[in-house]
Amino acid sequence: MHCHREERVESGIRRIVLVGNPNVGKSVIFGLLTGRYVAVSNYPGTTVEISQGNIVLNNEKFVVIDTPGVNSLVPMSEDERVTRDILLVERPYAVIQVADSKNLKRTLMILLQLAEMDIPMVLDLNMEDEARERGIEIDKTTLSELTGIEVIGTVAPRRKGIKRLKEALLRPRVPSIKVRYDEKIEEAIEKIDRLLPESGISKRALAVMILSGDESLRGWLNKNLPVERIEEIERIAEECQTHFSISISQIINSRRLEIVDEIVKKVQIKKEILKGRIREALDTVTLHPVLGLPVLVFVLFLLYEFVGVFGAGTLVDLFEGVIFERYINPMATRVIELFLPSGFFHDMMIGEYGIITMALTYSIAIILPITATFFIAFSILEDSGYLPRLAILSNRFFNIMGLNGKAVLPMVLGLGCGTMAVMTTRILETRRDRIIATFLLALAIPCSAQLGVILGMVGSLSTRATVIWIVTVIFVLIVSGFLASKVVPGKKTEFFLEIPPLRLPRLSNVILKTLGRIEWYLKEAVPLFILGTLILFLLDRLRLLHLIEKAMYPLVHQLLGLPSKTAGFFLMGFLRRDYGAAGLFSMATRGELTSHQMLISIITLTLFVPCLASFFMIIKERGLKVAIVVTLVVFFLAFFVGGMMNFILRTINLGV
Secondary structure, X not given: OOOHHHHHHHHXXXXXXXXXXXXXXXXXHHHHHHOOOOEEEEOOOOOOEEEEEEEEEOOEEEEEEEOOOOOOOOOOOHHHHHHHXXXXXXXXXXXXXXXXXXXXXXXXXXXXXXXXXXXXXXXXXXXXXXXXXXXXXXXXXXXXXXXXXXXXXXXXXXXXXXXXXXXXXXXXXXXXXXXXXXXHHHHHHHHXXXXXXXXXXXXXXXXXXXXXXXXXXXXXXXXXXXXXXXHHHHXXXXXXXXOOOOOHHHXXXXXXXXXXXXXXXXXEEXXXXXXXXXXXXXXXXXXXXXXXXXXXXXXXXXXXXXXXXXXXXXXXXXXXXXXXXXXXXXXXXXXXXXXXXXXXXXXXXXXXXXXXXXXXXXXXXXHHHHHXXXXXXXXXXXXXXXXXXXXXXXXHHHHOXXXXXXXXXXXXXXXXXXXXXXXXXXXXXXXXXXXXXXXXXXXXXXXXXXXXXXXXXXXXXXXXXXXXXXXXXXXXXHHHHHHHHHHOOOOXXXXXXXXXXXXXXXXXXXXXXXXXXXXXXHHHOHHHXXXXXXXXXXXXXXXXXXXXXXXXXXXXXXXXXXXXXXXXXXXXXXXXXXXHHHHHHHHHHOOOOOHHHHHHHHHHHHOOOOOHHHHHHHHHHHOHHHHHHHHHHHHHHHHHHHHHHHHHHHHOOOOO
């Protein structure tokens, strides 16, 4: 399912759209409404994923869409634009606004925007248990009367209120609450309203968005209106702005805030409540700029130990060394040889670059254990409420590279698996941020398999050499990130983050999220490994791999000052990073590399291009053009930095 409008024309199934702020439990509500079997696809023209599932209400089948979290329906990010576009392009049967009961003001700001759209809806006040723990109670009956829609309270992890939510979906209502703005703004709204075409939302809502300065609507307007009418709309908006000393957007938001404050006073009761001492202490420590750092280091250490050591080490050894090498691959070899004794298809299945011996071994035996442990760790961090704290503490460092603190998670996970980390760059708001993070992952973050071998080589070097390696890689990371932030188009993302309370993760939530994400991996990522292996197989059969190896000889021997045979190991590093590192390690243990050459090879290999699996994941996530540019830039930087360090260390005659 790649185009929502096409599917609707074909099926005629009405749609229910889930809308809400980030971190309100929307995905859990979606799972409880639809069950496990959902379709996940990128929204047309974007990298933003949309989940869709089915629900049957009163013997009628509906499609439920889980949209990305939003802070406003005047988009500031690609995620918010996708959510707005889903409402704009096709009018849904109903909207469920999933809300955090602890943050009623934020909820009502979105509700007022949905009310202007004239879409039937239900308000789901989720996380009622957490609100009660904070002494917050909401009079749902009064709130329902003030807004004109049904208000349901839920505690999603316990399935509390889900039955009532389903019943409410049989009778969604258009909100009766309306916002009246300044007289001049109302006049402009009426004028623009008359010039707009029909859409999934009201013309009034569109007019308010235009007056608020919503540039993301331009593409839709260009498709649906002649140039003269668009110019007339812009003229009305500009004329309206001349009556005010501040932006119309600020005036509109101020008016909405006034109404929100009035409603909150009428429906929300806040009682003083004693917080648990342990939770209060953890809340304070995890956000403290100094005390939070040891906690941050400890959490990152646990994350690395679980994903990088247990997942990429213990589990991979079990799956690859025992299950596949002892049982699956020998059995597959016997079966294949029974039907295909030798030849092209025999080698394609179980040869050096075989679908079974390489593609499935890599994707199932090597990457799946890392992926599964990552998904478990990510679900625990997500459910505990620590992820926003992690991002806040690392925000200042990532600001240097034009990113915000949310980038810390992909970077840390890159130390476990680069392929996995590229996938997690989706948590960043804009395409610009995702491209920069992907570039830095490809350049300077060694995966755990590669890192393990590198650390083995570093162990035989001096402390001075180890420090040179670490400082060089960190310096390249920071400088490259800074320069990339100046080159990659797009604005720097403002860092707004809701801080949820720390809570004990629920096992059921962690299991459900992990299983859903593993299912996605098996469907989406495994085919990439098979495709990559087939390409390698064909290159090998056509004897092109040997030519590529020969072409790298001048760079390796003359620029880096390494033995010519290391060219083959750099090529293998592209196929799989630790293969290249392992080859260099074996040369070092045999005494074929000097300490100086070992240091240069470690620096270059750390900065070398991402492995084939990561390359294909970059293609999938960022597109072929970005993948090629990133790979070429990283290739150049790896050899440039390696060559420069070789020249500098030899010139100053610094012994390592």
